[in-house]
Amino acid sequence: MTSAATWGSELRKWWTFFQISLNERLVYRGDFMLGTLMRFLPTLTQIFLWWAIFESLPAAVGGAGGEGGRIAGYRYGDMVAYYLLITISRAFSSMPGLTSGIAKMVRSGELKKYLIQPVDLLTCLLIQRVAHKLVYYLIATVPFALVFFLCRQFFIDGWPSAEVLAVFAMSLVLSFLLGFFLEACLGLVSFWLLEVTSLAFIYMLMNFLLSGHMFPLDLLPEWSRWLVDCLPLKYLAYFPAAVFLGKVEGEAMYWGLLIEAAWVLFFVVLSAFLWTRGLVRYSGFGG
Amino acid sequence: MADRAGEGRAQPVKALMRNDLKQSDLTATGSPLRRYWRVFATFARNSIIRDMSFRSDFILQSITSVSWAVMNYVLFKLIYRFTTSIGPDTGWQENEFFVFLGTVWVINGSIQLLFMGNFDEFSDLIRTGGLDFALLKPIDTQFLISFPRMNWSQVPNIVLGILLVVTSMNAMWSDSSKGAWFTWWTVPAYVFFVGCGITIMYSVMISLASTSIWLGRNQNLYDFWFYITNFYRYPMEIYQRGSLGWALWGTFTFVIPILVVSNVPARVLANPLGGPWNAWEWSLVGLTLAMTLASLILSRLVFRSALNSYRSASS
Structure with a gap:
């Protein structure tokens, strides 16, 4: 009986958090839609850049303006589709301000606010993120749908099968969790380092290059490809897009999903560990 | 992508204007040119002192901008594993393209070194009324x-750009007959046109910054900067295909000549x-000269008329 009651109050508590965060975000919706559209401008230059590159492929690989030209297995349409899909992966996995936010709370002593309340910091932040992301999807759907509709010709093979779509969706949800817990761990390191700017910066660079944000990881030469496959970063951008485009299929697709889930679990455990250990060191100055 | 993450945030211009400029700099006798040079040198010196007092921040910023550049280089190294040129018959082969890329780094670096941070601060000056201090000084606002x-x-970043240009030129000479075309005036002409490019960008950015007088709080200028530089980061030939491409090419060559x-x-x-x-290459050069002059004059007019609408803010 009592446990049911506590569960109920827990849930109500988190629900309130969720609603506050939701409303917080809905305030700036107009600005936001325009901003999202602007964000596709770089994709426009990518379309023309790759168009020019694919047109100049040597005839030996089926290029010379022909339809059959491929770069690392990508046709021109695939390449553009990849960059478009990356914007979706990033909409799930990017966590602006998470690492620096946690570090700031630790440094300024604001963390006390969470310690004296019967709430858990990480859960709290997670719920905030979910709310913010949901609002983002709600508003960004319009510009995203518009851009994807205008660019539908680049998805040469049309919609993938329902099975692939399901795996794609799951990989996106996992990439959100992975992004969250990975960056939370970086933020929690500030219990020891206080200043994590450089750490966050190194992470940002690595992420940009090795997650597939900048280019499809298939372009990488063999030896470095192995390295990238060992890192969790590729699940933040490359993997969902690759699933959608059929670059990873069949059994490999499910293995990928499993490994991604394992990485999520790893960072959940790590963040819990850093949190309990960090609190022992924390002295709560200022605030 | 996301080039702007590491851009340095400039310190408020206001403080510099009130304290760091000595009266003697502003009222120094001699030719106006010399006076402007002395003020400019003071700005440069003060900025370096400021940068050196936040050294780790300075180093982090340097590393950021260099890293973005290097990653861009890596991307094109990868692309040239699969193709010999960007666009058929455009001649932008690997070495030629890296001369292009190095040039972009030099131009972008110079713009950010000289004025980007100040323009970003300009909307703050309008909003807070800090521009009053600038208007009162006996020097061009x-x-x-x-x-x-x-x-x-x-x-x-600029140094890295120059290095990339030099090494790519070197590689080009050793494997083709390109050297024959290179004469004594090539380097001066290059420097001159880099200057033209920086001037055009100066005009575009100050015009954008001026609009914040009319529009009140402006969007972060670095966003605009990012979207604009995004277009000139690649050879213009890539836009010369498809109706949308030609439209972009026309707009960004003849209307906003970026x-x-x-x-x-x-x-x-x-x-x-x-x-x-x-002939078209020569016309492009002619166009650049005309556009540099025109954009400089036009932006001056825009700035002046914007200034006329400035009504200060409560102090």
Whole structure:
């Protein structure tokens, strides 16, 4: 009986958090839609850049303006589709301000606010993120749908099968969790380092290059490809897009999903560990 | 992508204007040119002192901008594993393209070194009424708000750009007949057209910054900067396909001439097509000269008329 009651109050508590965060975000919706559209401008230059590159492929690989030209297995349409899909992966996995936010709370002593309340910091932040992301999807759907509709010709093979779509969706949800817990761990390191700017910066660079944000990881030469496959970063951008485009299929697709889930679990455990250990060191100055 | 993450945030221009400029700098006798030079030198010196007092921040900023550049280099190294040129028959082969890329780094670095941070601060000056202090000084206001804070952390990027240009030119000579076209005036012409490019970008950015007088709080200028530089980061030939592409090409060559910013200097040096220039290449050069002059004059007019609408803010 009592446990049911506590569960109920827990849930109500988190629900309130969720609603506050939701409303917080809905305030700036107009600005936001325009901003999202602007964000596709770089994709426009990518379309023309790759168009020019694919047109100049040597005839030996089926290029010379022909339809059959491929770069690392990508046709021109695939390449553009990849960059478009990356914007979706990033909409799930990017966590602006998470690492620096946690570090700031630790440094300024604001963390006390969470310690004296019967709430858990990480859960709290997670719920905030979910709310913010949901609002983002709600508003960004319009510009995203518009851009994807205008660019539908680049998805040469049309919609993938329902099975692939399901795996794609799951990989996106996992990439959100992975992004969250990975960056939370970086933020929690500030219990020891206080200043994590450089750490966050190194992470940002690595992420940009090795997650597939900048280019499809298939372009990488063999030896470095192995390295990238060992890192969790590729699940933040490359993997969902690759699933959608059929670059990873069949059994490999499910293995990928499993490994991604394992990485999520790893960072959940790590963040819990850093949190309990960090609190022992924390002295709560200022605030 | 996301080039702007590491851009340095300039310190408020206001403080510089009130304290760091000595009266003697402003009222120094002698030719006006000399006076402007002395003020400019003071700005440069003060900025370097400021940068050096936040040293780790300075180093982090330098590393950021250099890292973005290097990652861009890696991307094109990868792309040239699969193709020999960007666009068929454009002549932008690997070495030629890296001359182009190096030029983009030099131009972008110079813009950020000289004035980008100041323009970003300009909307703050309007909003807080800090512009009053600049208007009271016995020196041209446009000059005063353009250069007070230099972002020295961009220097490594410029140096890297020059290195890339030099090594790529070197590689080009050793494997083709390109050297024949290179004469004593090529380097001066290159430097001159890099200057033209920076001037055009200066005009575009100050015009954008001026609009914040009319519009109140402006969007972060670095966003605009990011989207604009995004277009001139690649050879203009890539836009010459499809109706949308030609429309973009036309707009950004003749209306807002940002494509010539990087394309003309890089073309002068790399001469991608080899041999003597075609008529259209010469016209492009002529266009650049005309556009540089026109944009400078136009932006001056825009700034002046914007200033006329300035009504200060409560102090």
